[in-house]
Amino acid sequence: MNNVYILVALVIALIILFLPGQKKTQREVEVEEMLKTDDYVEKKAEIGHDLMNKIVLETNRYISEKYRKPTYIIETIAAKKYEHPMKKDVFYRCMFMVMSRKGFASGFTITVDIRVDPGIEIIAVTRQPIDVELPGDTKPYEQEEVSAQEFFKYELVKKKVEVTPLEFKLAKNKLN
Numbered sequence: 001m002n003n004v005y006i007l008v009a010l011v012i013a014l015i016i017l018f019l020p021g022q023k024k025t026q027r028e029v030e031v032e033e034m035l036k037t038d039d040y041v042e043k044k045a046e047i048g049h050d051l052m053n054k055i056v057l058e059t060n061r062y063i064s065e066k067y068r069k070p071t072y073i074i075e076t077i078a079a080k081k082y083e084h085p086m087k088k089d090v091f092y093r094c095m096f097m098v099m100s101r102k103g104f105a106s107g108f109t110i111t112v113d114i115r116v117d118p119g120i121e122i123i124a125v126t127r128q129p130i131d132v133e134l135p136g137d138t139k140p141y142e143q144e145e146v147s148a149q150e151f152f153k154y155e156l157v158k159k160k161v162e163v164t165p166l167e168f169k170l171a172k173n174k175l176n
Contacts, residue, residue, distance in 0.1 A: 033123075034123075040083060041084075042080055055120060062122045069100050075096065077109065080130065092115075093130060094114060097109055111125070111126050
């Protein structure tokens, strides 16, 4: 009888380990960590040289640790300031161009949510553009019965979209 309990416990443990359910992509996780701006009012971001220097240095330190490679920020692409009308909570959303020279030199952009009072606090970082919104309907990307193909015959595509002289003339007359 004990063997049955041990076997059932083992099966349950294996199911939990190997069937974790649907995992979120890194993009979805990063975007969800960003602050929701629905309740905030966008204000003009007036950031002085000293504050921007502190933001850049702290952001660079944070992303170097997060992505585990040495990086440096080469450009500030955008900066937005968000203020909550009731709570007076303020945060900045900045977009930076980042370079990395570990191995093959590469560049990428990041968007950072930052609080600056009393010190610089990085809230979230994503590699997405500053105003990214996840698609609401992802079903077209999740089709299971579609077989992938490495190449598609160009002749079939050309045949499908080839315009006859009559169709061309009719389309031309519609434009006039």
